[in-house]
Amino acid sequence: MLRILHQIPEVEQTDSSDTAPTANDTRPCVPNDGSRGHPYCCRRPCLFFAAAQCEAGARCDYCHLDHEPRPPSLNKKQRFILQEFSRAEILVILLPHLEAKAEQMGQAADAAPIISSFHRELQILSVGVHWSTLSQRSHVLDKVLQKMKFGDVARLASSRFYGGS
Structure with a gap:
């Protein structure tokens, strides 16, 4: 299911073999797997990234992009x-x-x-x-x-x- 969610083209994944974006390149850059589908289908924000201490980097399963305040969840x-x-x-x-x-x-x-x-x-x-x-x-x-x-x-x-x- 998560693979299907990540196929929603909210943002595109780029890998390390891509060249640097040009001025004409309008594709948003996704820094890691957890950020795919941002903002609607991504994982919750990475707490370590927010503190500039995420050691997993591009392998991190949590979102490295800006988020609104904590999204609602079931109590x-x-x-x-x-x-x-x-x-x-x-x-x-x-x-x-x-x-x-x-x-x-x-x-x-x-x-x-x-x-x-x-x-x-x-x-x-x-x-x-x-x-x-x-x-x-x-x-x-x-x-x-x-x-x-x-x-x-x-x-x-x-x-x-x-x-x-």
């Missing part, structure tokens, strides 16, 4: 609620948020393969979903999911940790 209660849902219910909750975020980013076409794979999985799993109580139980999550980055919501959707089935 303990919200994580517990999410764990009570089945895999299909999680996808039903998260897919509308992913679709809206892809539109907001202007990356709907690039995010389509990710979203389509979740839709296919949902079609397979949707037997036995308790649709009537789902919206009542999931409304607690909506506010934070609306504020989260596309990549963070996609990671929740791809996580095998959550869900009863």
